[in-house]
Amino acid sequence: MPPLPESAVPILPSCDLGRSEAFYTYLGFRVLGRARDYLRVAHGAIELHLYLADELDPVHNPAGCYFRVADPEALRRTWRRDGVSCLEVPGSTDYGQTRFALVDPDGNILRYGPAEPALL
Numbered sequence: 221m222p223p224l225p226e227s228a229v230p231i232l233p234s235c236d237l238g239r240s241e242a243f244y245t246y247l248g249f250r251v252l253g254r255a256r257d258y259l260r261v262a263h264g265a266i267e268l269h270l271y272l273a274d275e276l277d278p279v280h281n282p283a284g285c286y287f288r289v290a291d292p293e294a295l296r297r298t299w300r301r302d303g304v305s306c307l308e309v310p311g312s313t314d315y316g317q318t319r320f321a322l323v324d325p326d327g328n329i330l331r332y333g334p335a336e337p338a339l340l
Contacts, residue, residue, distance in 0.1 A: 227265075227267070229267045229268065229269055230268055230269070230285035231269040231270070231271060232268065232269070232270050232271075232283050232284075232285065232324075232326070232328045233270070233271060233273035233276045233281065233283055233326060233328070234259070234270040234271065234272060234273060234276070234326045234328075235272070235273055235274060235275075235276040235278065235326055236325070236326075237254070237257070237258075237259045237270060237272055239325050240259055240270050240324065240325065240326065241254065241259055241261070243324055243325055244259075244261045244263075244268070244324075245261070246302075246304075247263065247299065247304070247322075248263055249261040249262060249263045249268070250262055250263075252267065256272070257271060257272035258270070258271050258272070259271075264289070266287055266289070268285070270326075273326075276326055276327075277327075278325065278326045278327035279327060280327070281326060281327030281328060283327075283328050283329070284328055284329030284330065284331065285328070285329075285330060285331070286317075286318070286331045286332075286333065287330065287331065287332050287333070288333055288334065288335045288336075289332055289333075289334070289335055290334075290335050292319040292320065292332040292333055292334060293319060295332060296319065296320045296332070299322070304322065305322070305323075306320040306321070306322060307320060307321045307322065307323065308320060309321050309331065317333040317334075318331045318332065318333045319332055319333050319334070320332055
Protein backbone atom coordinates (compact mmCIF):
# COMPACT_ATOMS: atom_id res chain seq x y z
CA MET A 221 0.00 0.00 0.00
CA PRO A 222 1.51 3.39 -0.99
CA PRO A 223 1.95 5.96 1.79
CA LEU A 224 -0.74 8.57 2.17
CA PRO A 225 0.15 12.12 1.10
CA GLU A 226 1.04 14.49 3.88
CA SER A 227 -1.91 16.31 5.35
CA ALA A 228 -3.19 18.09 8.43
CA VAL A 229 -6.41 17.47 10.31
CA PRO A 230 -8.07 20.38 12.13
CA ILE A 231 -9.27 19.47 15.63
CA LEU A 232 -12.04 21.81 16.77
CA PRO A 233 -13.98 22.10 20.05
CA SER A 234 -17.65 21.19 20.40
CA CYS A 235 -19.91 21.51 23.43
CA ASP A 236 -22.42 19.03 21.90
CA LEU A 237 -21.00 16.33 19.61
CA GLY A 238 -24.48 15.10 18.66
CA ARG A 239 -25.38 18.55 17.39
CA SER A 240 -22.02 18.80 15.62
CA GLU A 241 -22.56 15.44 13.96
CA ALA A 242 -25.99 16.55 12.72
CA PHE A 243 -24.59 19.85 11.39
CA TYR A 244 -21.64 18.31 9.55
CA THR A 245 -23.63 15.42 8.07
CA TYR A 246 -26.19 18.01 6.87
CA LEU A 247 -23.29 19.69 5.02
CA GLY A 248 -22.42 16.36 3.39
CA PHE A 249 -19.64 15.19 5.70
CA ARG A 250 -19.63 11.47 6.50
CA VAL A 251 -18.90 10.15 9.97
CA LEU A 252 -15.58 8.30 10.17
CA GLY A 253 -15.80 7.51 13.87
CA ARG A 254 -17.50 8.56 17.07
CA ALA A 255 -16.69 8.18 20.74
CA ARG A 256 -18.34 9.79 23.75
CA ASP A 257 -15.91 12.71 23.62
CA TYR A 258 -14.60 12.72 20.03
CA LEU A 259 -16.03 12.88 16.50
CA ARG A 260 -14.24 12.33 13.18
CA VAL A 261 -15.89 13.43 9.91
CA ALA A 262 -14.82 13.79 6.28
CA HIS A 263 -15.98 15.55 3.14
CA GLY A 264 -14.14 14.17 0.13
CA ALA A 265 -10.46 14.19 1.06
CA ILE A 266 -10.99 16.71 3.88
CA GLU A 267 -10.95 15.25 7.38
CA LEU A 268 -12.09 17.16 10.46
CA HIS A 269 -12.06 16.11 14.11
CA LEU A 270 -14.11 17.58 16.95
CA TYR A 271 -13.54 17.04 20.65
CA LEU A 272 -15.99 17.52 23.50
CA ALA A 273 -15.43 20.82 25.29
CA ASP A 274 -18.25 21.06 27.84
CA GLU A 275 -17.37 24.59 28.96
CA LEU A 276 -17.11 26.04 25.44
CA ASP A 277 -18.89 29.34 24.87
CA PRO A 278 -19.65 29.41 21.11
CA VAL A 279 -19.90 33.22 21.11
CA HIS A 280 -16.28 33.52 22.26
CA ASN A 281 -14.77 30.55 20.42
CA PRO A 282 -11.68 31.70 18.46
CA ALA A 283 -11.15 28.35 16.68
CA GLY A 284 -11.46 27.81 12.96
CA CYS A 285 -9.87 26.28 9.91
CA TYR A 286 -9.39 26.87 6.20
CA PHE A 287 -10.45 24.32 3.57
CA ARG A 288 -8.99 24.31 0.07
CA VAL A 289 -11.54 22.72 -2.24
CA ALA A 290 -11.78 22.22 -6.00
CA ASP A 291 -14.87 24.41 -6.45
CA PRO A 292 -15.78 26.56 -3.44
CA GLU A 293 -18.44 28.43 -5.43
CA ALA A 294 -20.28 25.16 -6.18
CA LEU A 295 -20.32 24.31 -2.47
CA ARG A 296 -21.59 27.78 -1.61
CA ARG A 297 -24.39 27.56 -4.21
CA THR A 298 -25.45 24.11 -2.99
CA TRP A 299 -25.42 25.05 0.67
CA ARG A 300 -27.23 28.34 0.08
CA ARG A 301 -29.97 26.47 -1.82
CA ASP A 302 -30.28 24.25 1.26
CA GLY A 303 -30.62 27.30 3.53
CA VAL A 304 -27.10 27.31 4.99
CA SER A 305 -25.84 30.80 5.80
CA CYS A 306 -22.61 31.32 3.87
CA LEU A 307 -20.85 34.45 5.01
CA GLU A 308 -18.97 36.82 2.78
CA VAL A 309 -15.43 37.54 3.98
CA PRO A 310 -14.67 41.18 3.12
CA GLY A 311 -11.16 41.85 1.88
CA SER A 312 -10.22 38.21 1.45
CA THR A 313 -10.35 38.41 -2.34
CA ASP A 314 -7.34 40.74 -2.21
CA TYR A 315 -5.36 37.56 -1.58
CA GLY A 316 -7.50 35.40 -3.85
CA GLN A 317 -8.14 32.92 -1.08
CA THR A 318 -11.25 32.79 1.09
CA ARG A 319 -14.42 32.82 -0.97
CA PHE A 320 -16.87 32.37 1.92
CA ALA A 321 -17.14 31.14 5.49
CA LEU A 322 -19.55 29.17 7.65
CA VAL A 323 -19.87 29.25 11.40
CA ASP A 324 -20.81 25.95 13.00
CA PRO A 325 -23.10 25.74 16.05
CA ASP A 326 -20.06 25.89 18.35
CA GLY A 327 -18.68 29.10 16.83
CA ASN A 328 -15.91 27.39 14.82
CA ILE A 329 -15.24 29.40 11.65
CA LEU A 330 -14.91 27.27 8.51
CA ARG A 331 -13.35 29.23 5.66
CA TYR A 332 -13.47 27.90 2.11
CA GLY A 333 -11.24 28.80 -0.82
CA PRO A 334 -9.82 27.33 -4.01
CA ALA A 335 -7.61 24.24 -3.94
CA GLU A 336 -4.64 26.01 -5.48
CA PRO A 337 -2.81 28.18 -2.96
CA ALA A 338 -2.73 31.87 -3.81
CA LEU A 339 0.58 33.57 -4.32
CA LEU A 340 1.03 36.45 -1.93
